[in-house]
Amino acid sequence: MVFRKKCFFFVSETLEKMERTLVILKPCTVQRGLIGEIISRFEKKGLVLVGMKMTWLSDETLSEHYAHLKDKPFFQRVKNAMNTCPVIVCCWEGLEAVSVVRTITGVTNGRHALPGTIRGDYSMSVQENIVHASDSTKTAVIELKRFFKEDELFSYNPSLLSNLYANDEV
Ligand code: IDP
Numbered sequence: 256m257v258f259r260k261k262c263f264f265f266v267s268e269t270l271e272k273m274e275r276t277l278v279i280l281k282p283c284t285v286q287r288g289l290i291g292e293i294i295s296r297f298e299k300k301g302l303v304l305v306g307m308k309m310t311w312l313s314d315e316t317l318s319e320h321y322a323h324l325k326d327k328p329f330f331q332r333v334k335n336a337m338n339t340c341p342v343i344v345c346c347w348e349g350l351e352a353v354s355v356v357r358t359i360t361g362v363t364n365g366r367h368a369l370p371g372t373i374r375g376d377y378s379m380s381v382q383e384n385i386v387h388a389s390d391s392t393k394t395a396v397i398e399l400k401r402f403f404k405e406d407e408l409f410s411y412n413p414s415l416l417s418n419l420y421a422n423d424e425v
């Protein structure tokens with residue numbers, strides 16, 4: 256009983272330090288049969304999946320999501336490409352998860368992304384570039400609210416936590 260109580264406090268303190276970030280597996284990834292491979296990259300890194308679903312994005316949602324590109328000539332093309340088929344939206348959790356995921360993802364243009372990054376390994380395009388990833392902690396909070404209801408994100412104790420982090424990190 257005492258052990259379980261201690262465990263509970265450890266978990267809640269740890270979860271407070273964790274960041275959450277949004278990743279969208281784009282239509283190109285779904286169509287190319289790369290869903291498993293891309294999810295596996297994040298899992299192998301040690302990020303914890305706390306939410307995931309398939310959804311078909313509306314033009315309205317995409318206009319909001321890509322509002323920072325609204326004056327670009329490719330705005331409509333980006334939105335069209337994002338609703339050719341359903342996408343997979345995921346929420347990943349970990350220490351500094353937002354910047355870790357951006358690093359794993361690589362730069363926007365797949366042709367320029369470094370080998371070893373997801374875009375560097377799987378993409379030849381600036382548009383068909385495999386994933387969307389939140390670009391800051393502030394954006395991540397807004398984007399997760401855009402794509403997930405509160406009860407679609409889960410908090411649980413990753414059983415391998417002590418193999419992923421040192422005690423003084425979490
Ligand atoms: P990011 O996905 O690396 O964060 P953003 O600048 O936020 O890049 O752009 C969002 C998405 O818009 C990109 O992932 C890509 O699909 C598309 N995009 C960005 N820049 C261009 C461009 O110059 N030409 C065509 N599509 C672009």
Ligand code: MG
Nearest residue numbers: 387388389390
């Ligand atoms: Mg972006």
